[in-house]
Amino acid sequence: MSHTNITVALRWSDQDANGHLNNARIVTIMEEARVRWTRAQPEFASFRGGVVVASLNVDYLAQADYLPEMVVAVGIERVGTKSFTVRHVGYQGEQAVFDGRTVIVPMAEDGRSSRALTAAERAGLEANRFAEVPAD
Template identity: 55%
Template sequence: MSQTSPIPTGGTDIEIQLRWSDEDKLGHVNNARIVTLMEEARVRWLRRDGIAERFGNGLVVAALQINYLKPLYYRPSMTVRMGVGRIGTKSFALRHLGYQDGQVAFDGTTVMVALDTDGVSSRLPTPAERQWLQDQMLSVGNA
């Protein structure tokens, strides 16, 4: 685990309830469980206020990367700050900054791709989707 980084401003905080079963024998949340916590935060973030419907035929995860910075411990909850880190031609990177007690525990990125009407091929984001993504950018850090 490396040095913790500051929590960026912008984005949306999603509170996640931790379960006792999330812990491993070392007494902290298991590293594989972090992927599930990221997924839970991402789905809640995309579903709030009908946001997911903006992308019509859906989104898929094209890549996933996590930097584990500090252990998470079983407590009632932790928070994942969600926002956009990068917008590409056909993809965009979502940042997932998991923190507890004011300190970043993990910094994850998922590269997302919008699907075309066939449900398989990727497509370019529409101008409205691109504008929405731009409005969701986190102000610090790169994805």
């Protein structure tokens, strides 16, 4: 059980007028961390038909400031029959500033319908289960 820390560079456009991170940009930061993470995992090579985001949830835990970078812990939280959930926890220093979950559905080769996860995909996803990170 593990998670991977991905460092994401923040962009000038990520901030709001008060110098905080815009709440909508957190979703973009989650996406960047998730895409970079999945591209580095050999288990995800089997999703040739692609995947789609079926659901996305973000809990904002603390004010996020515009700094040069942010660390996002990424891993698998749940593996279902036809979907899996990726958890993303964003940190500034030791402070968790958001905790998000994205439900991902693999697409069939027709590119229009979903499909069940294979046994090999399930095993690969299970190997990347999110390990709890220390609480503040």
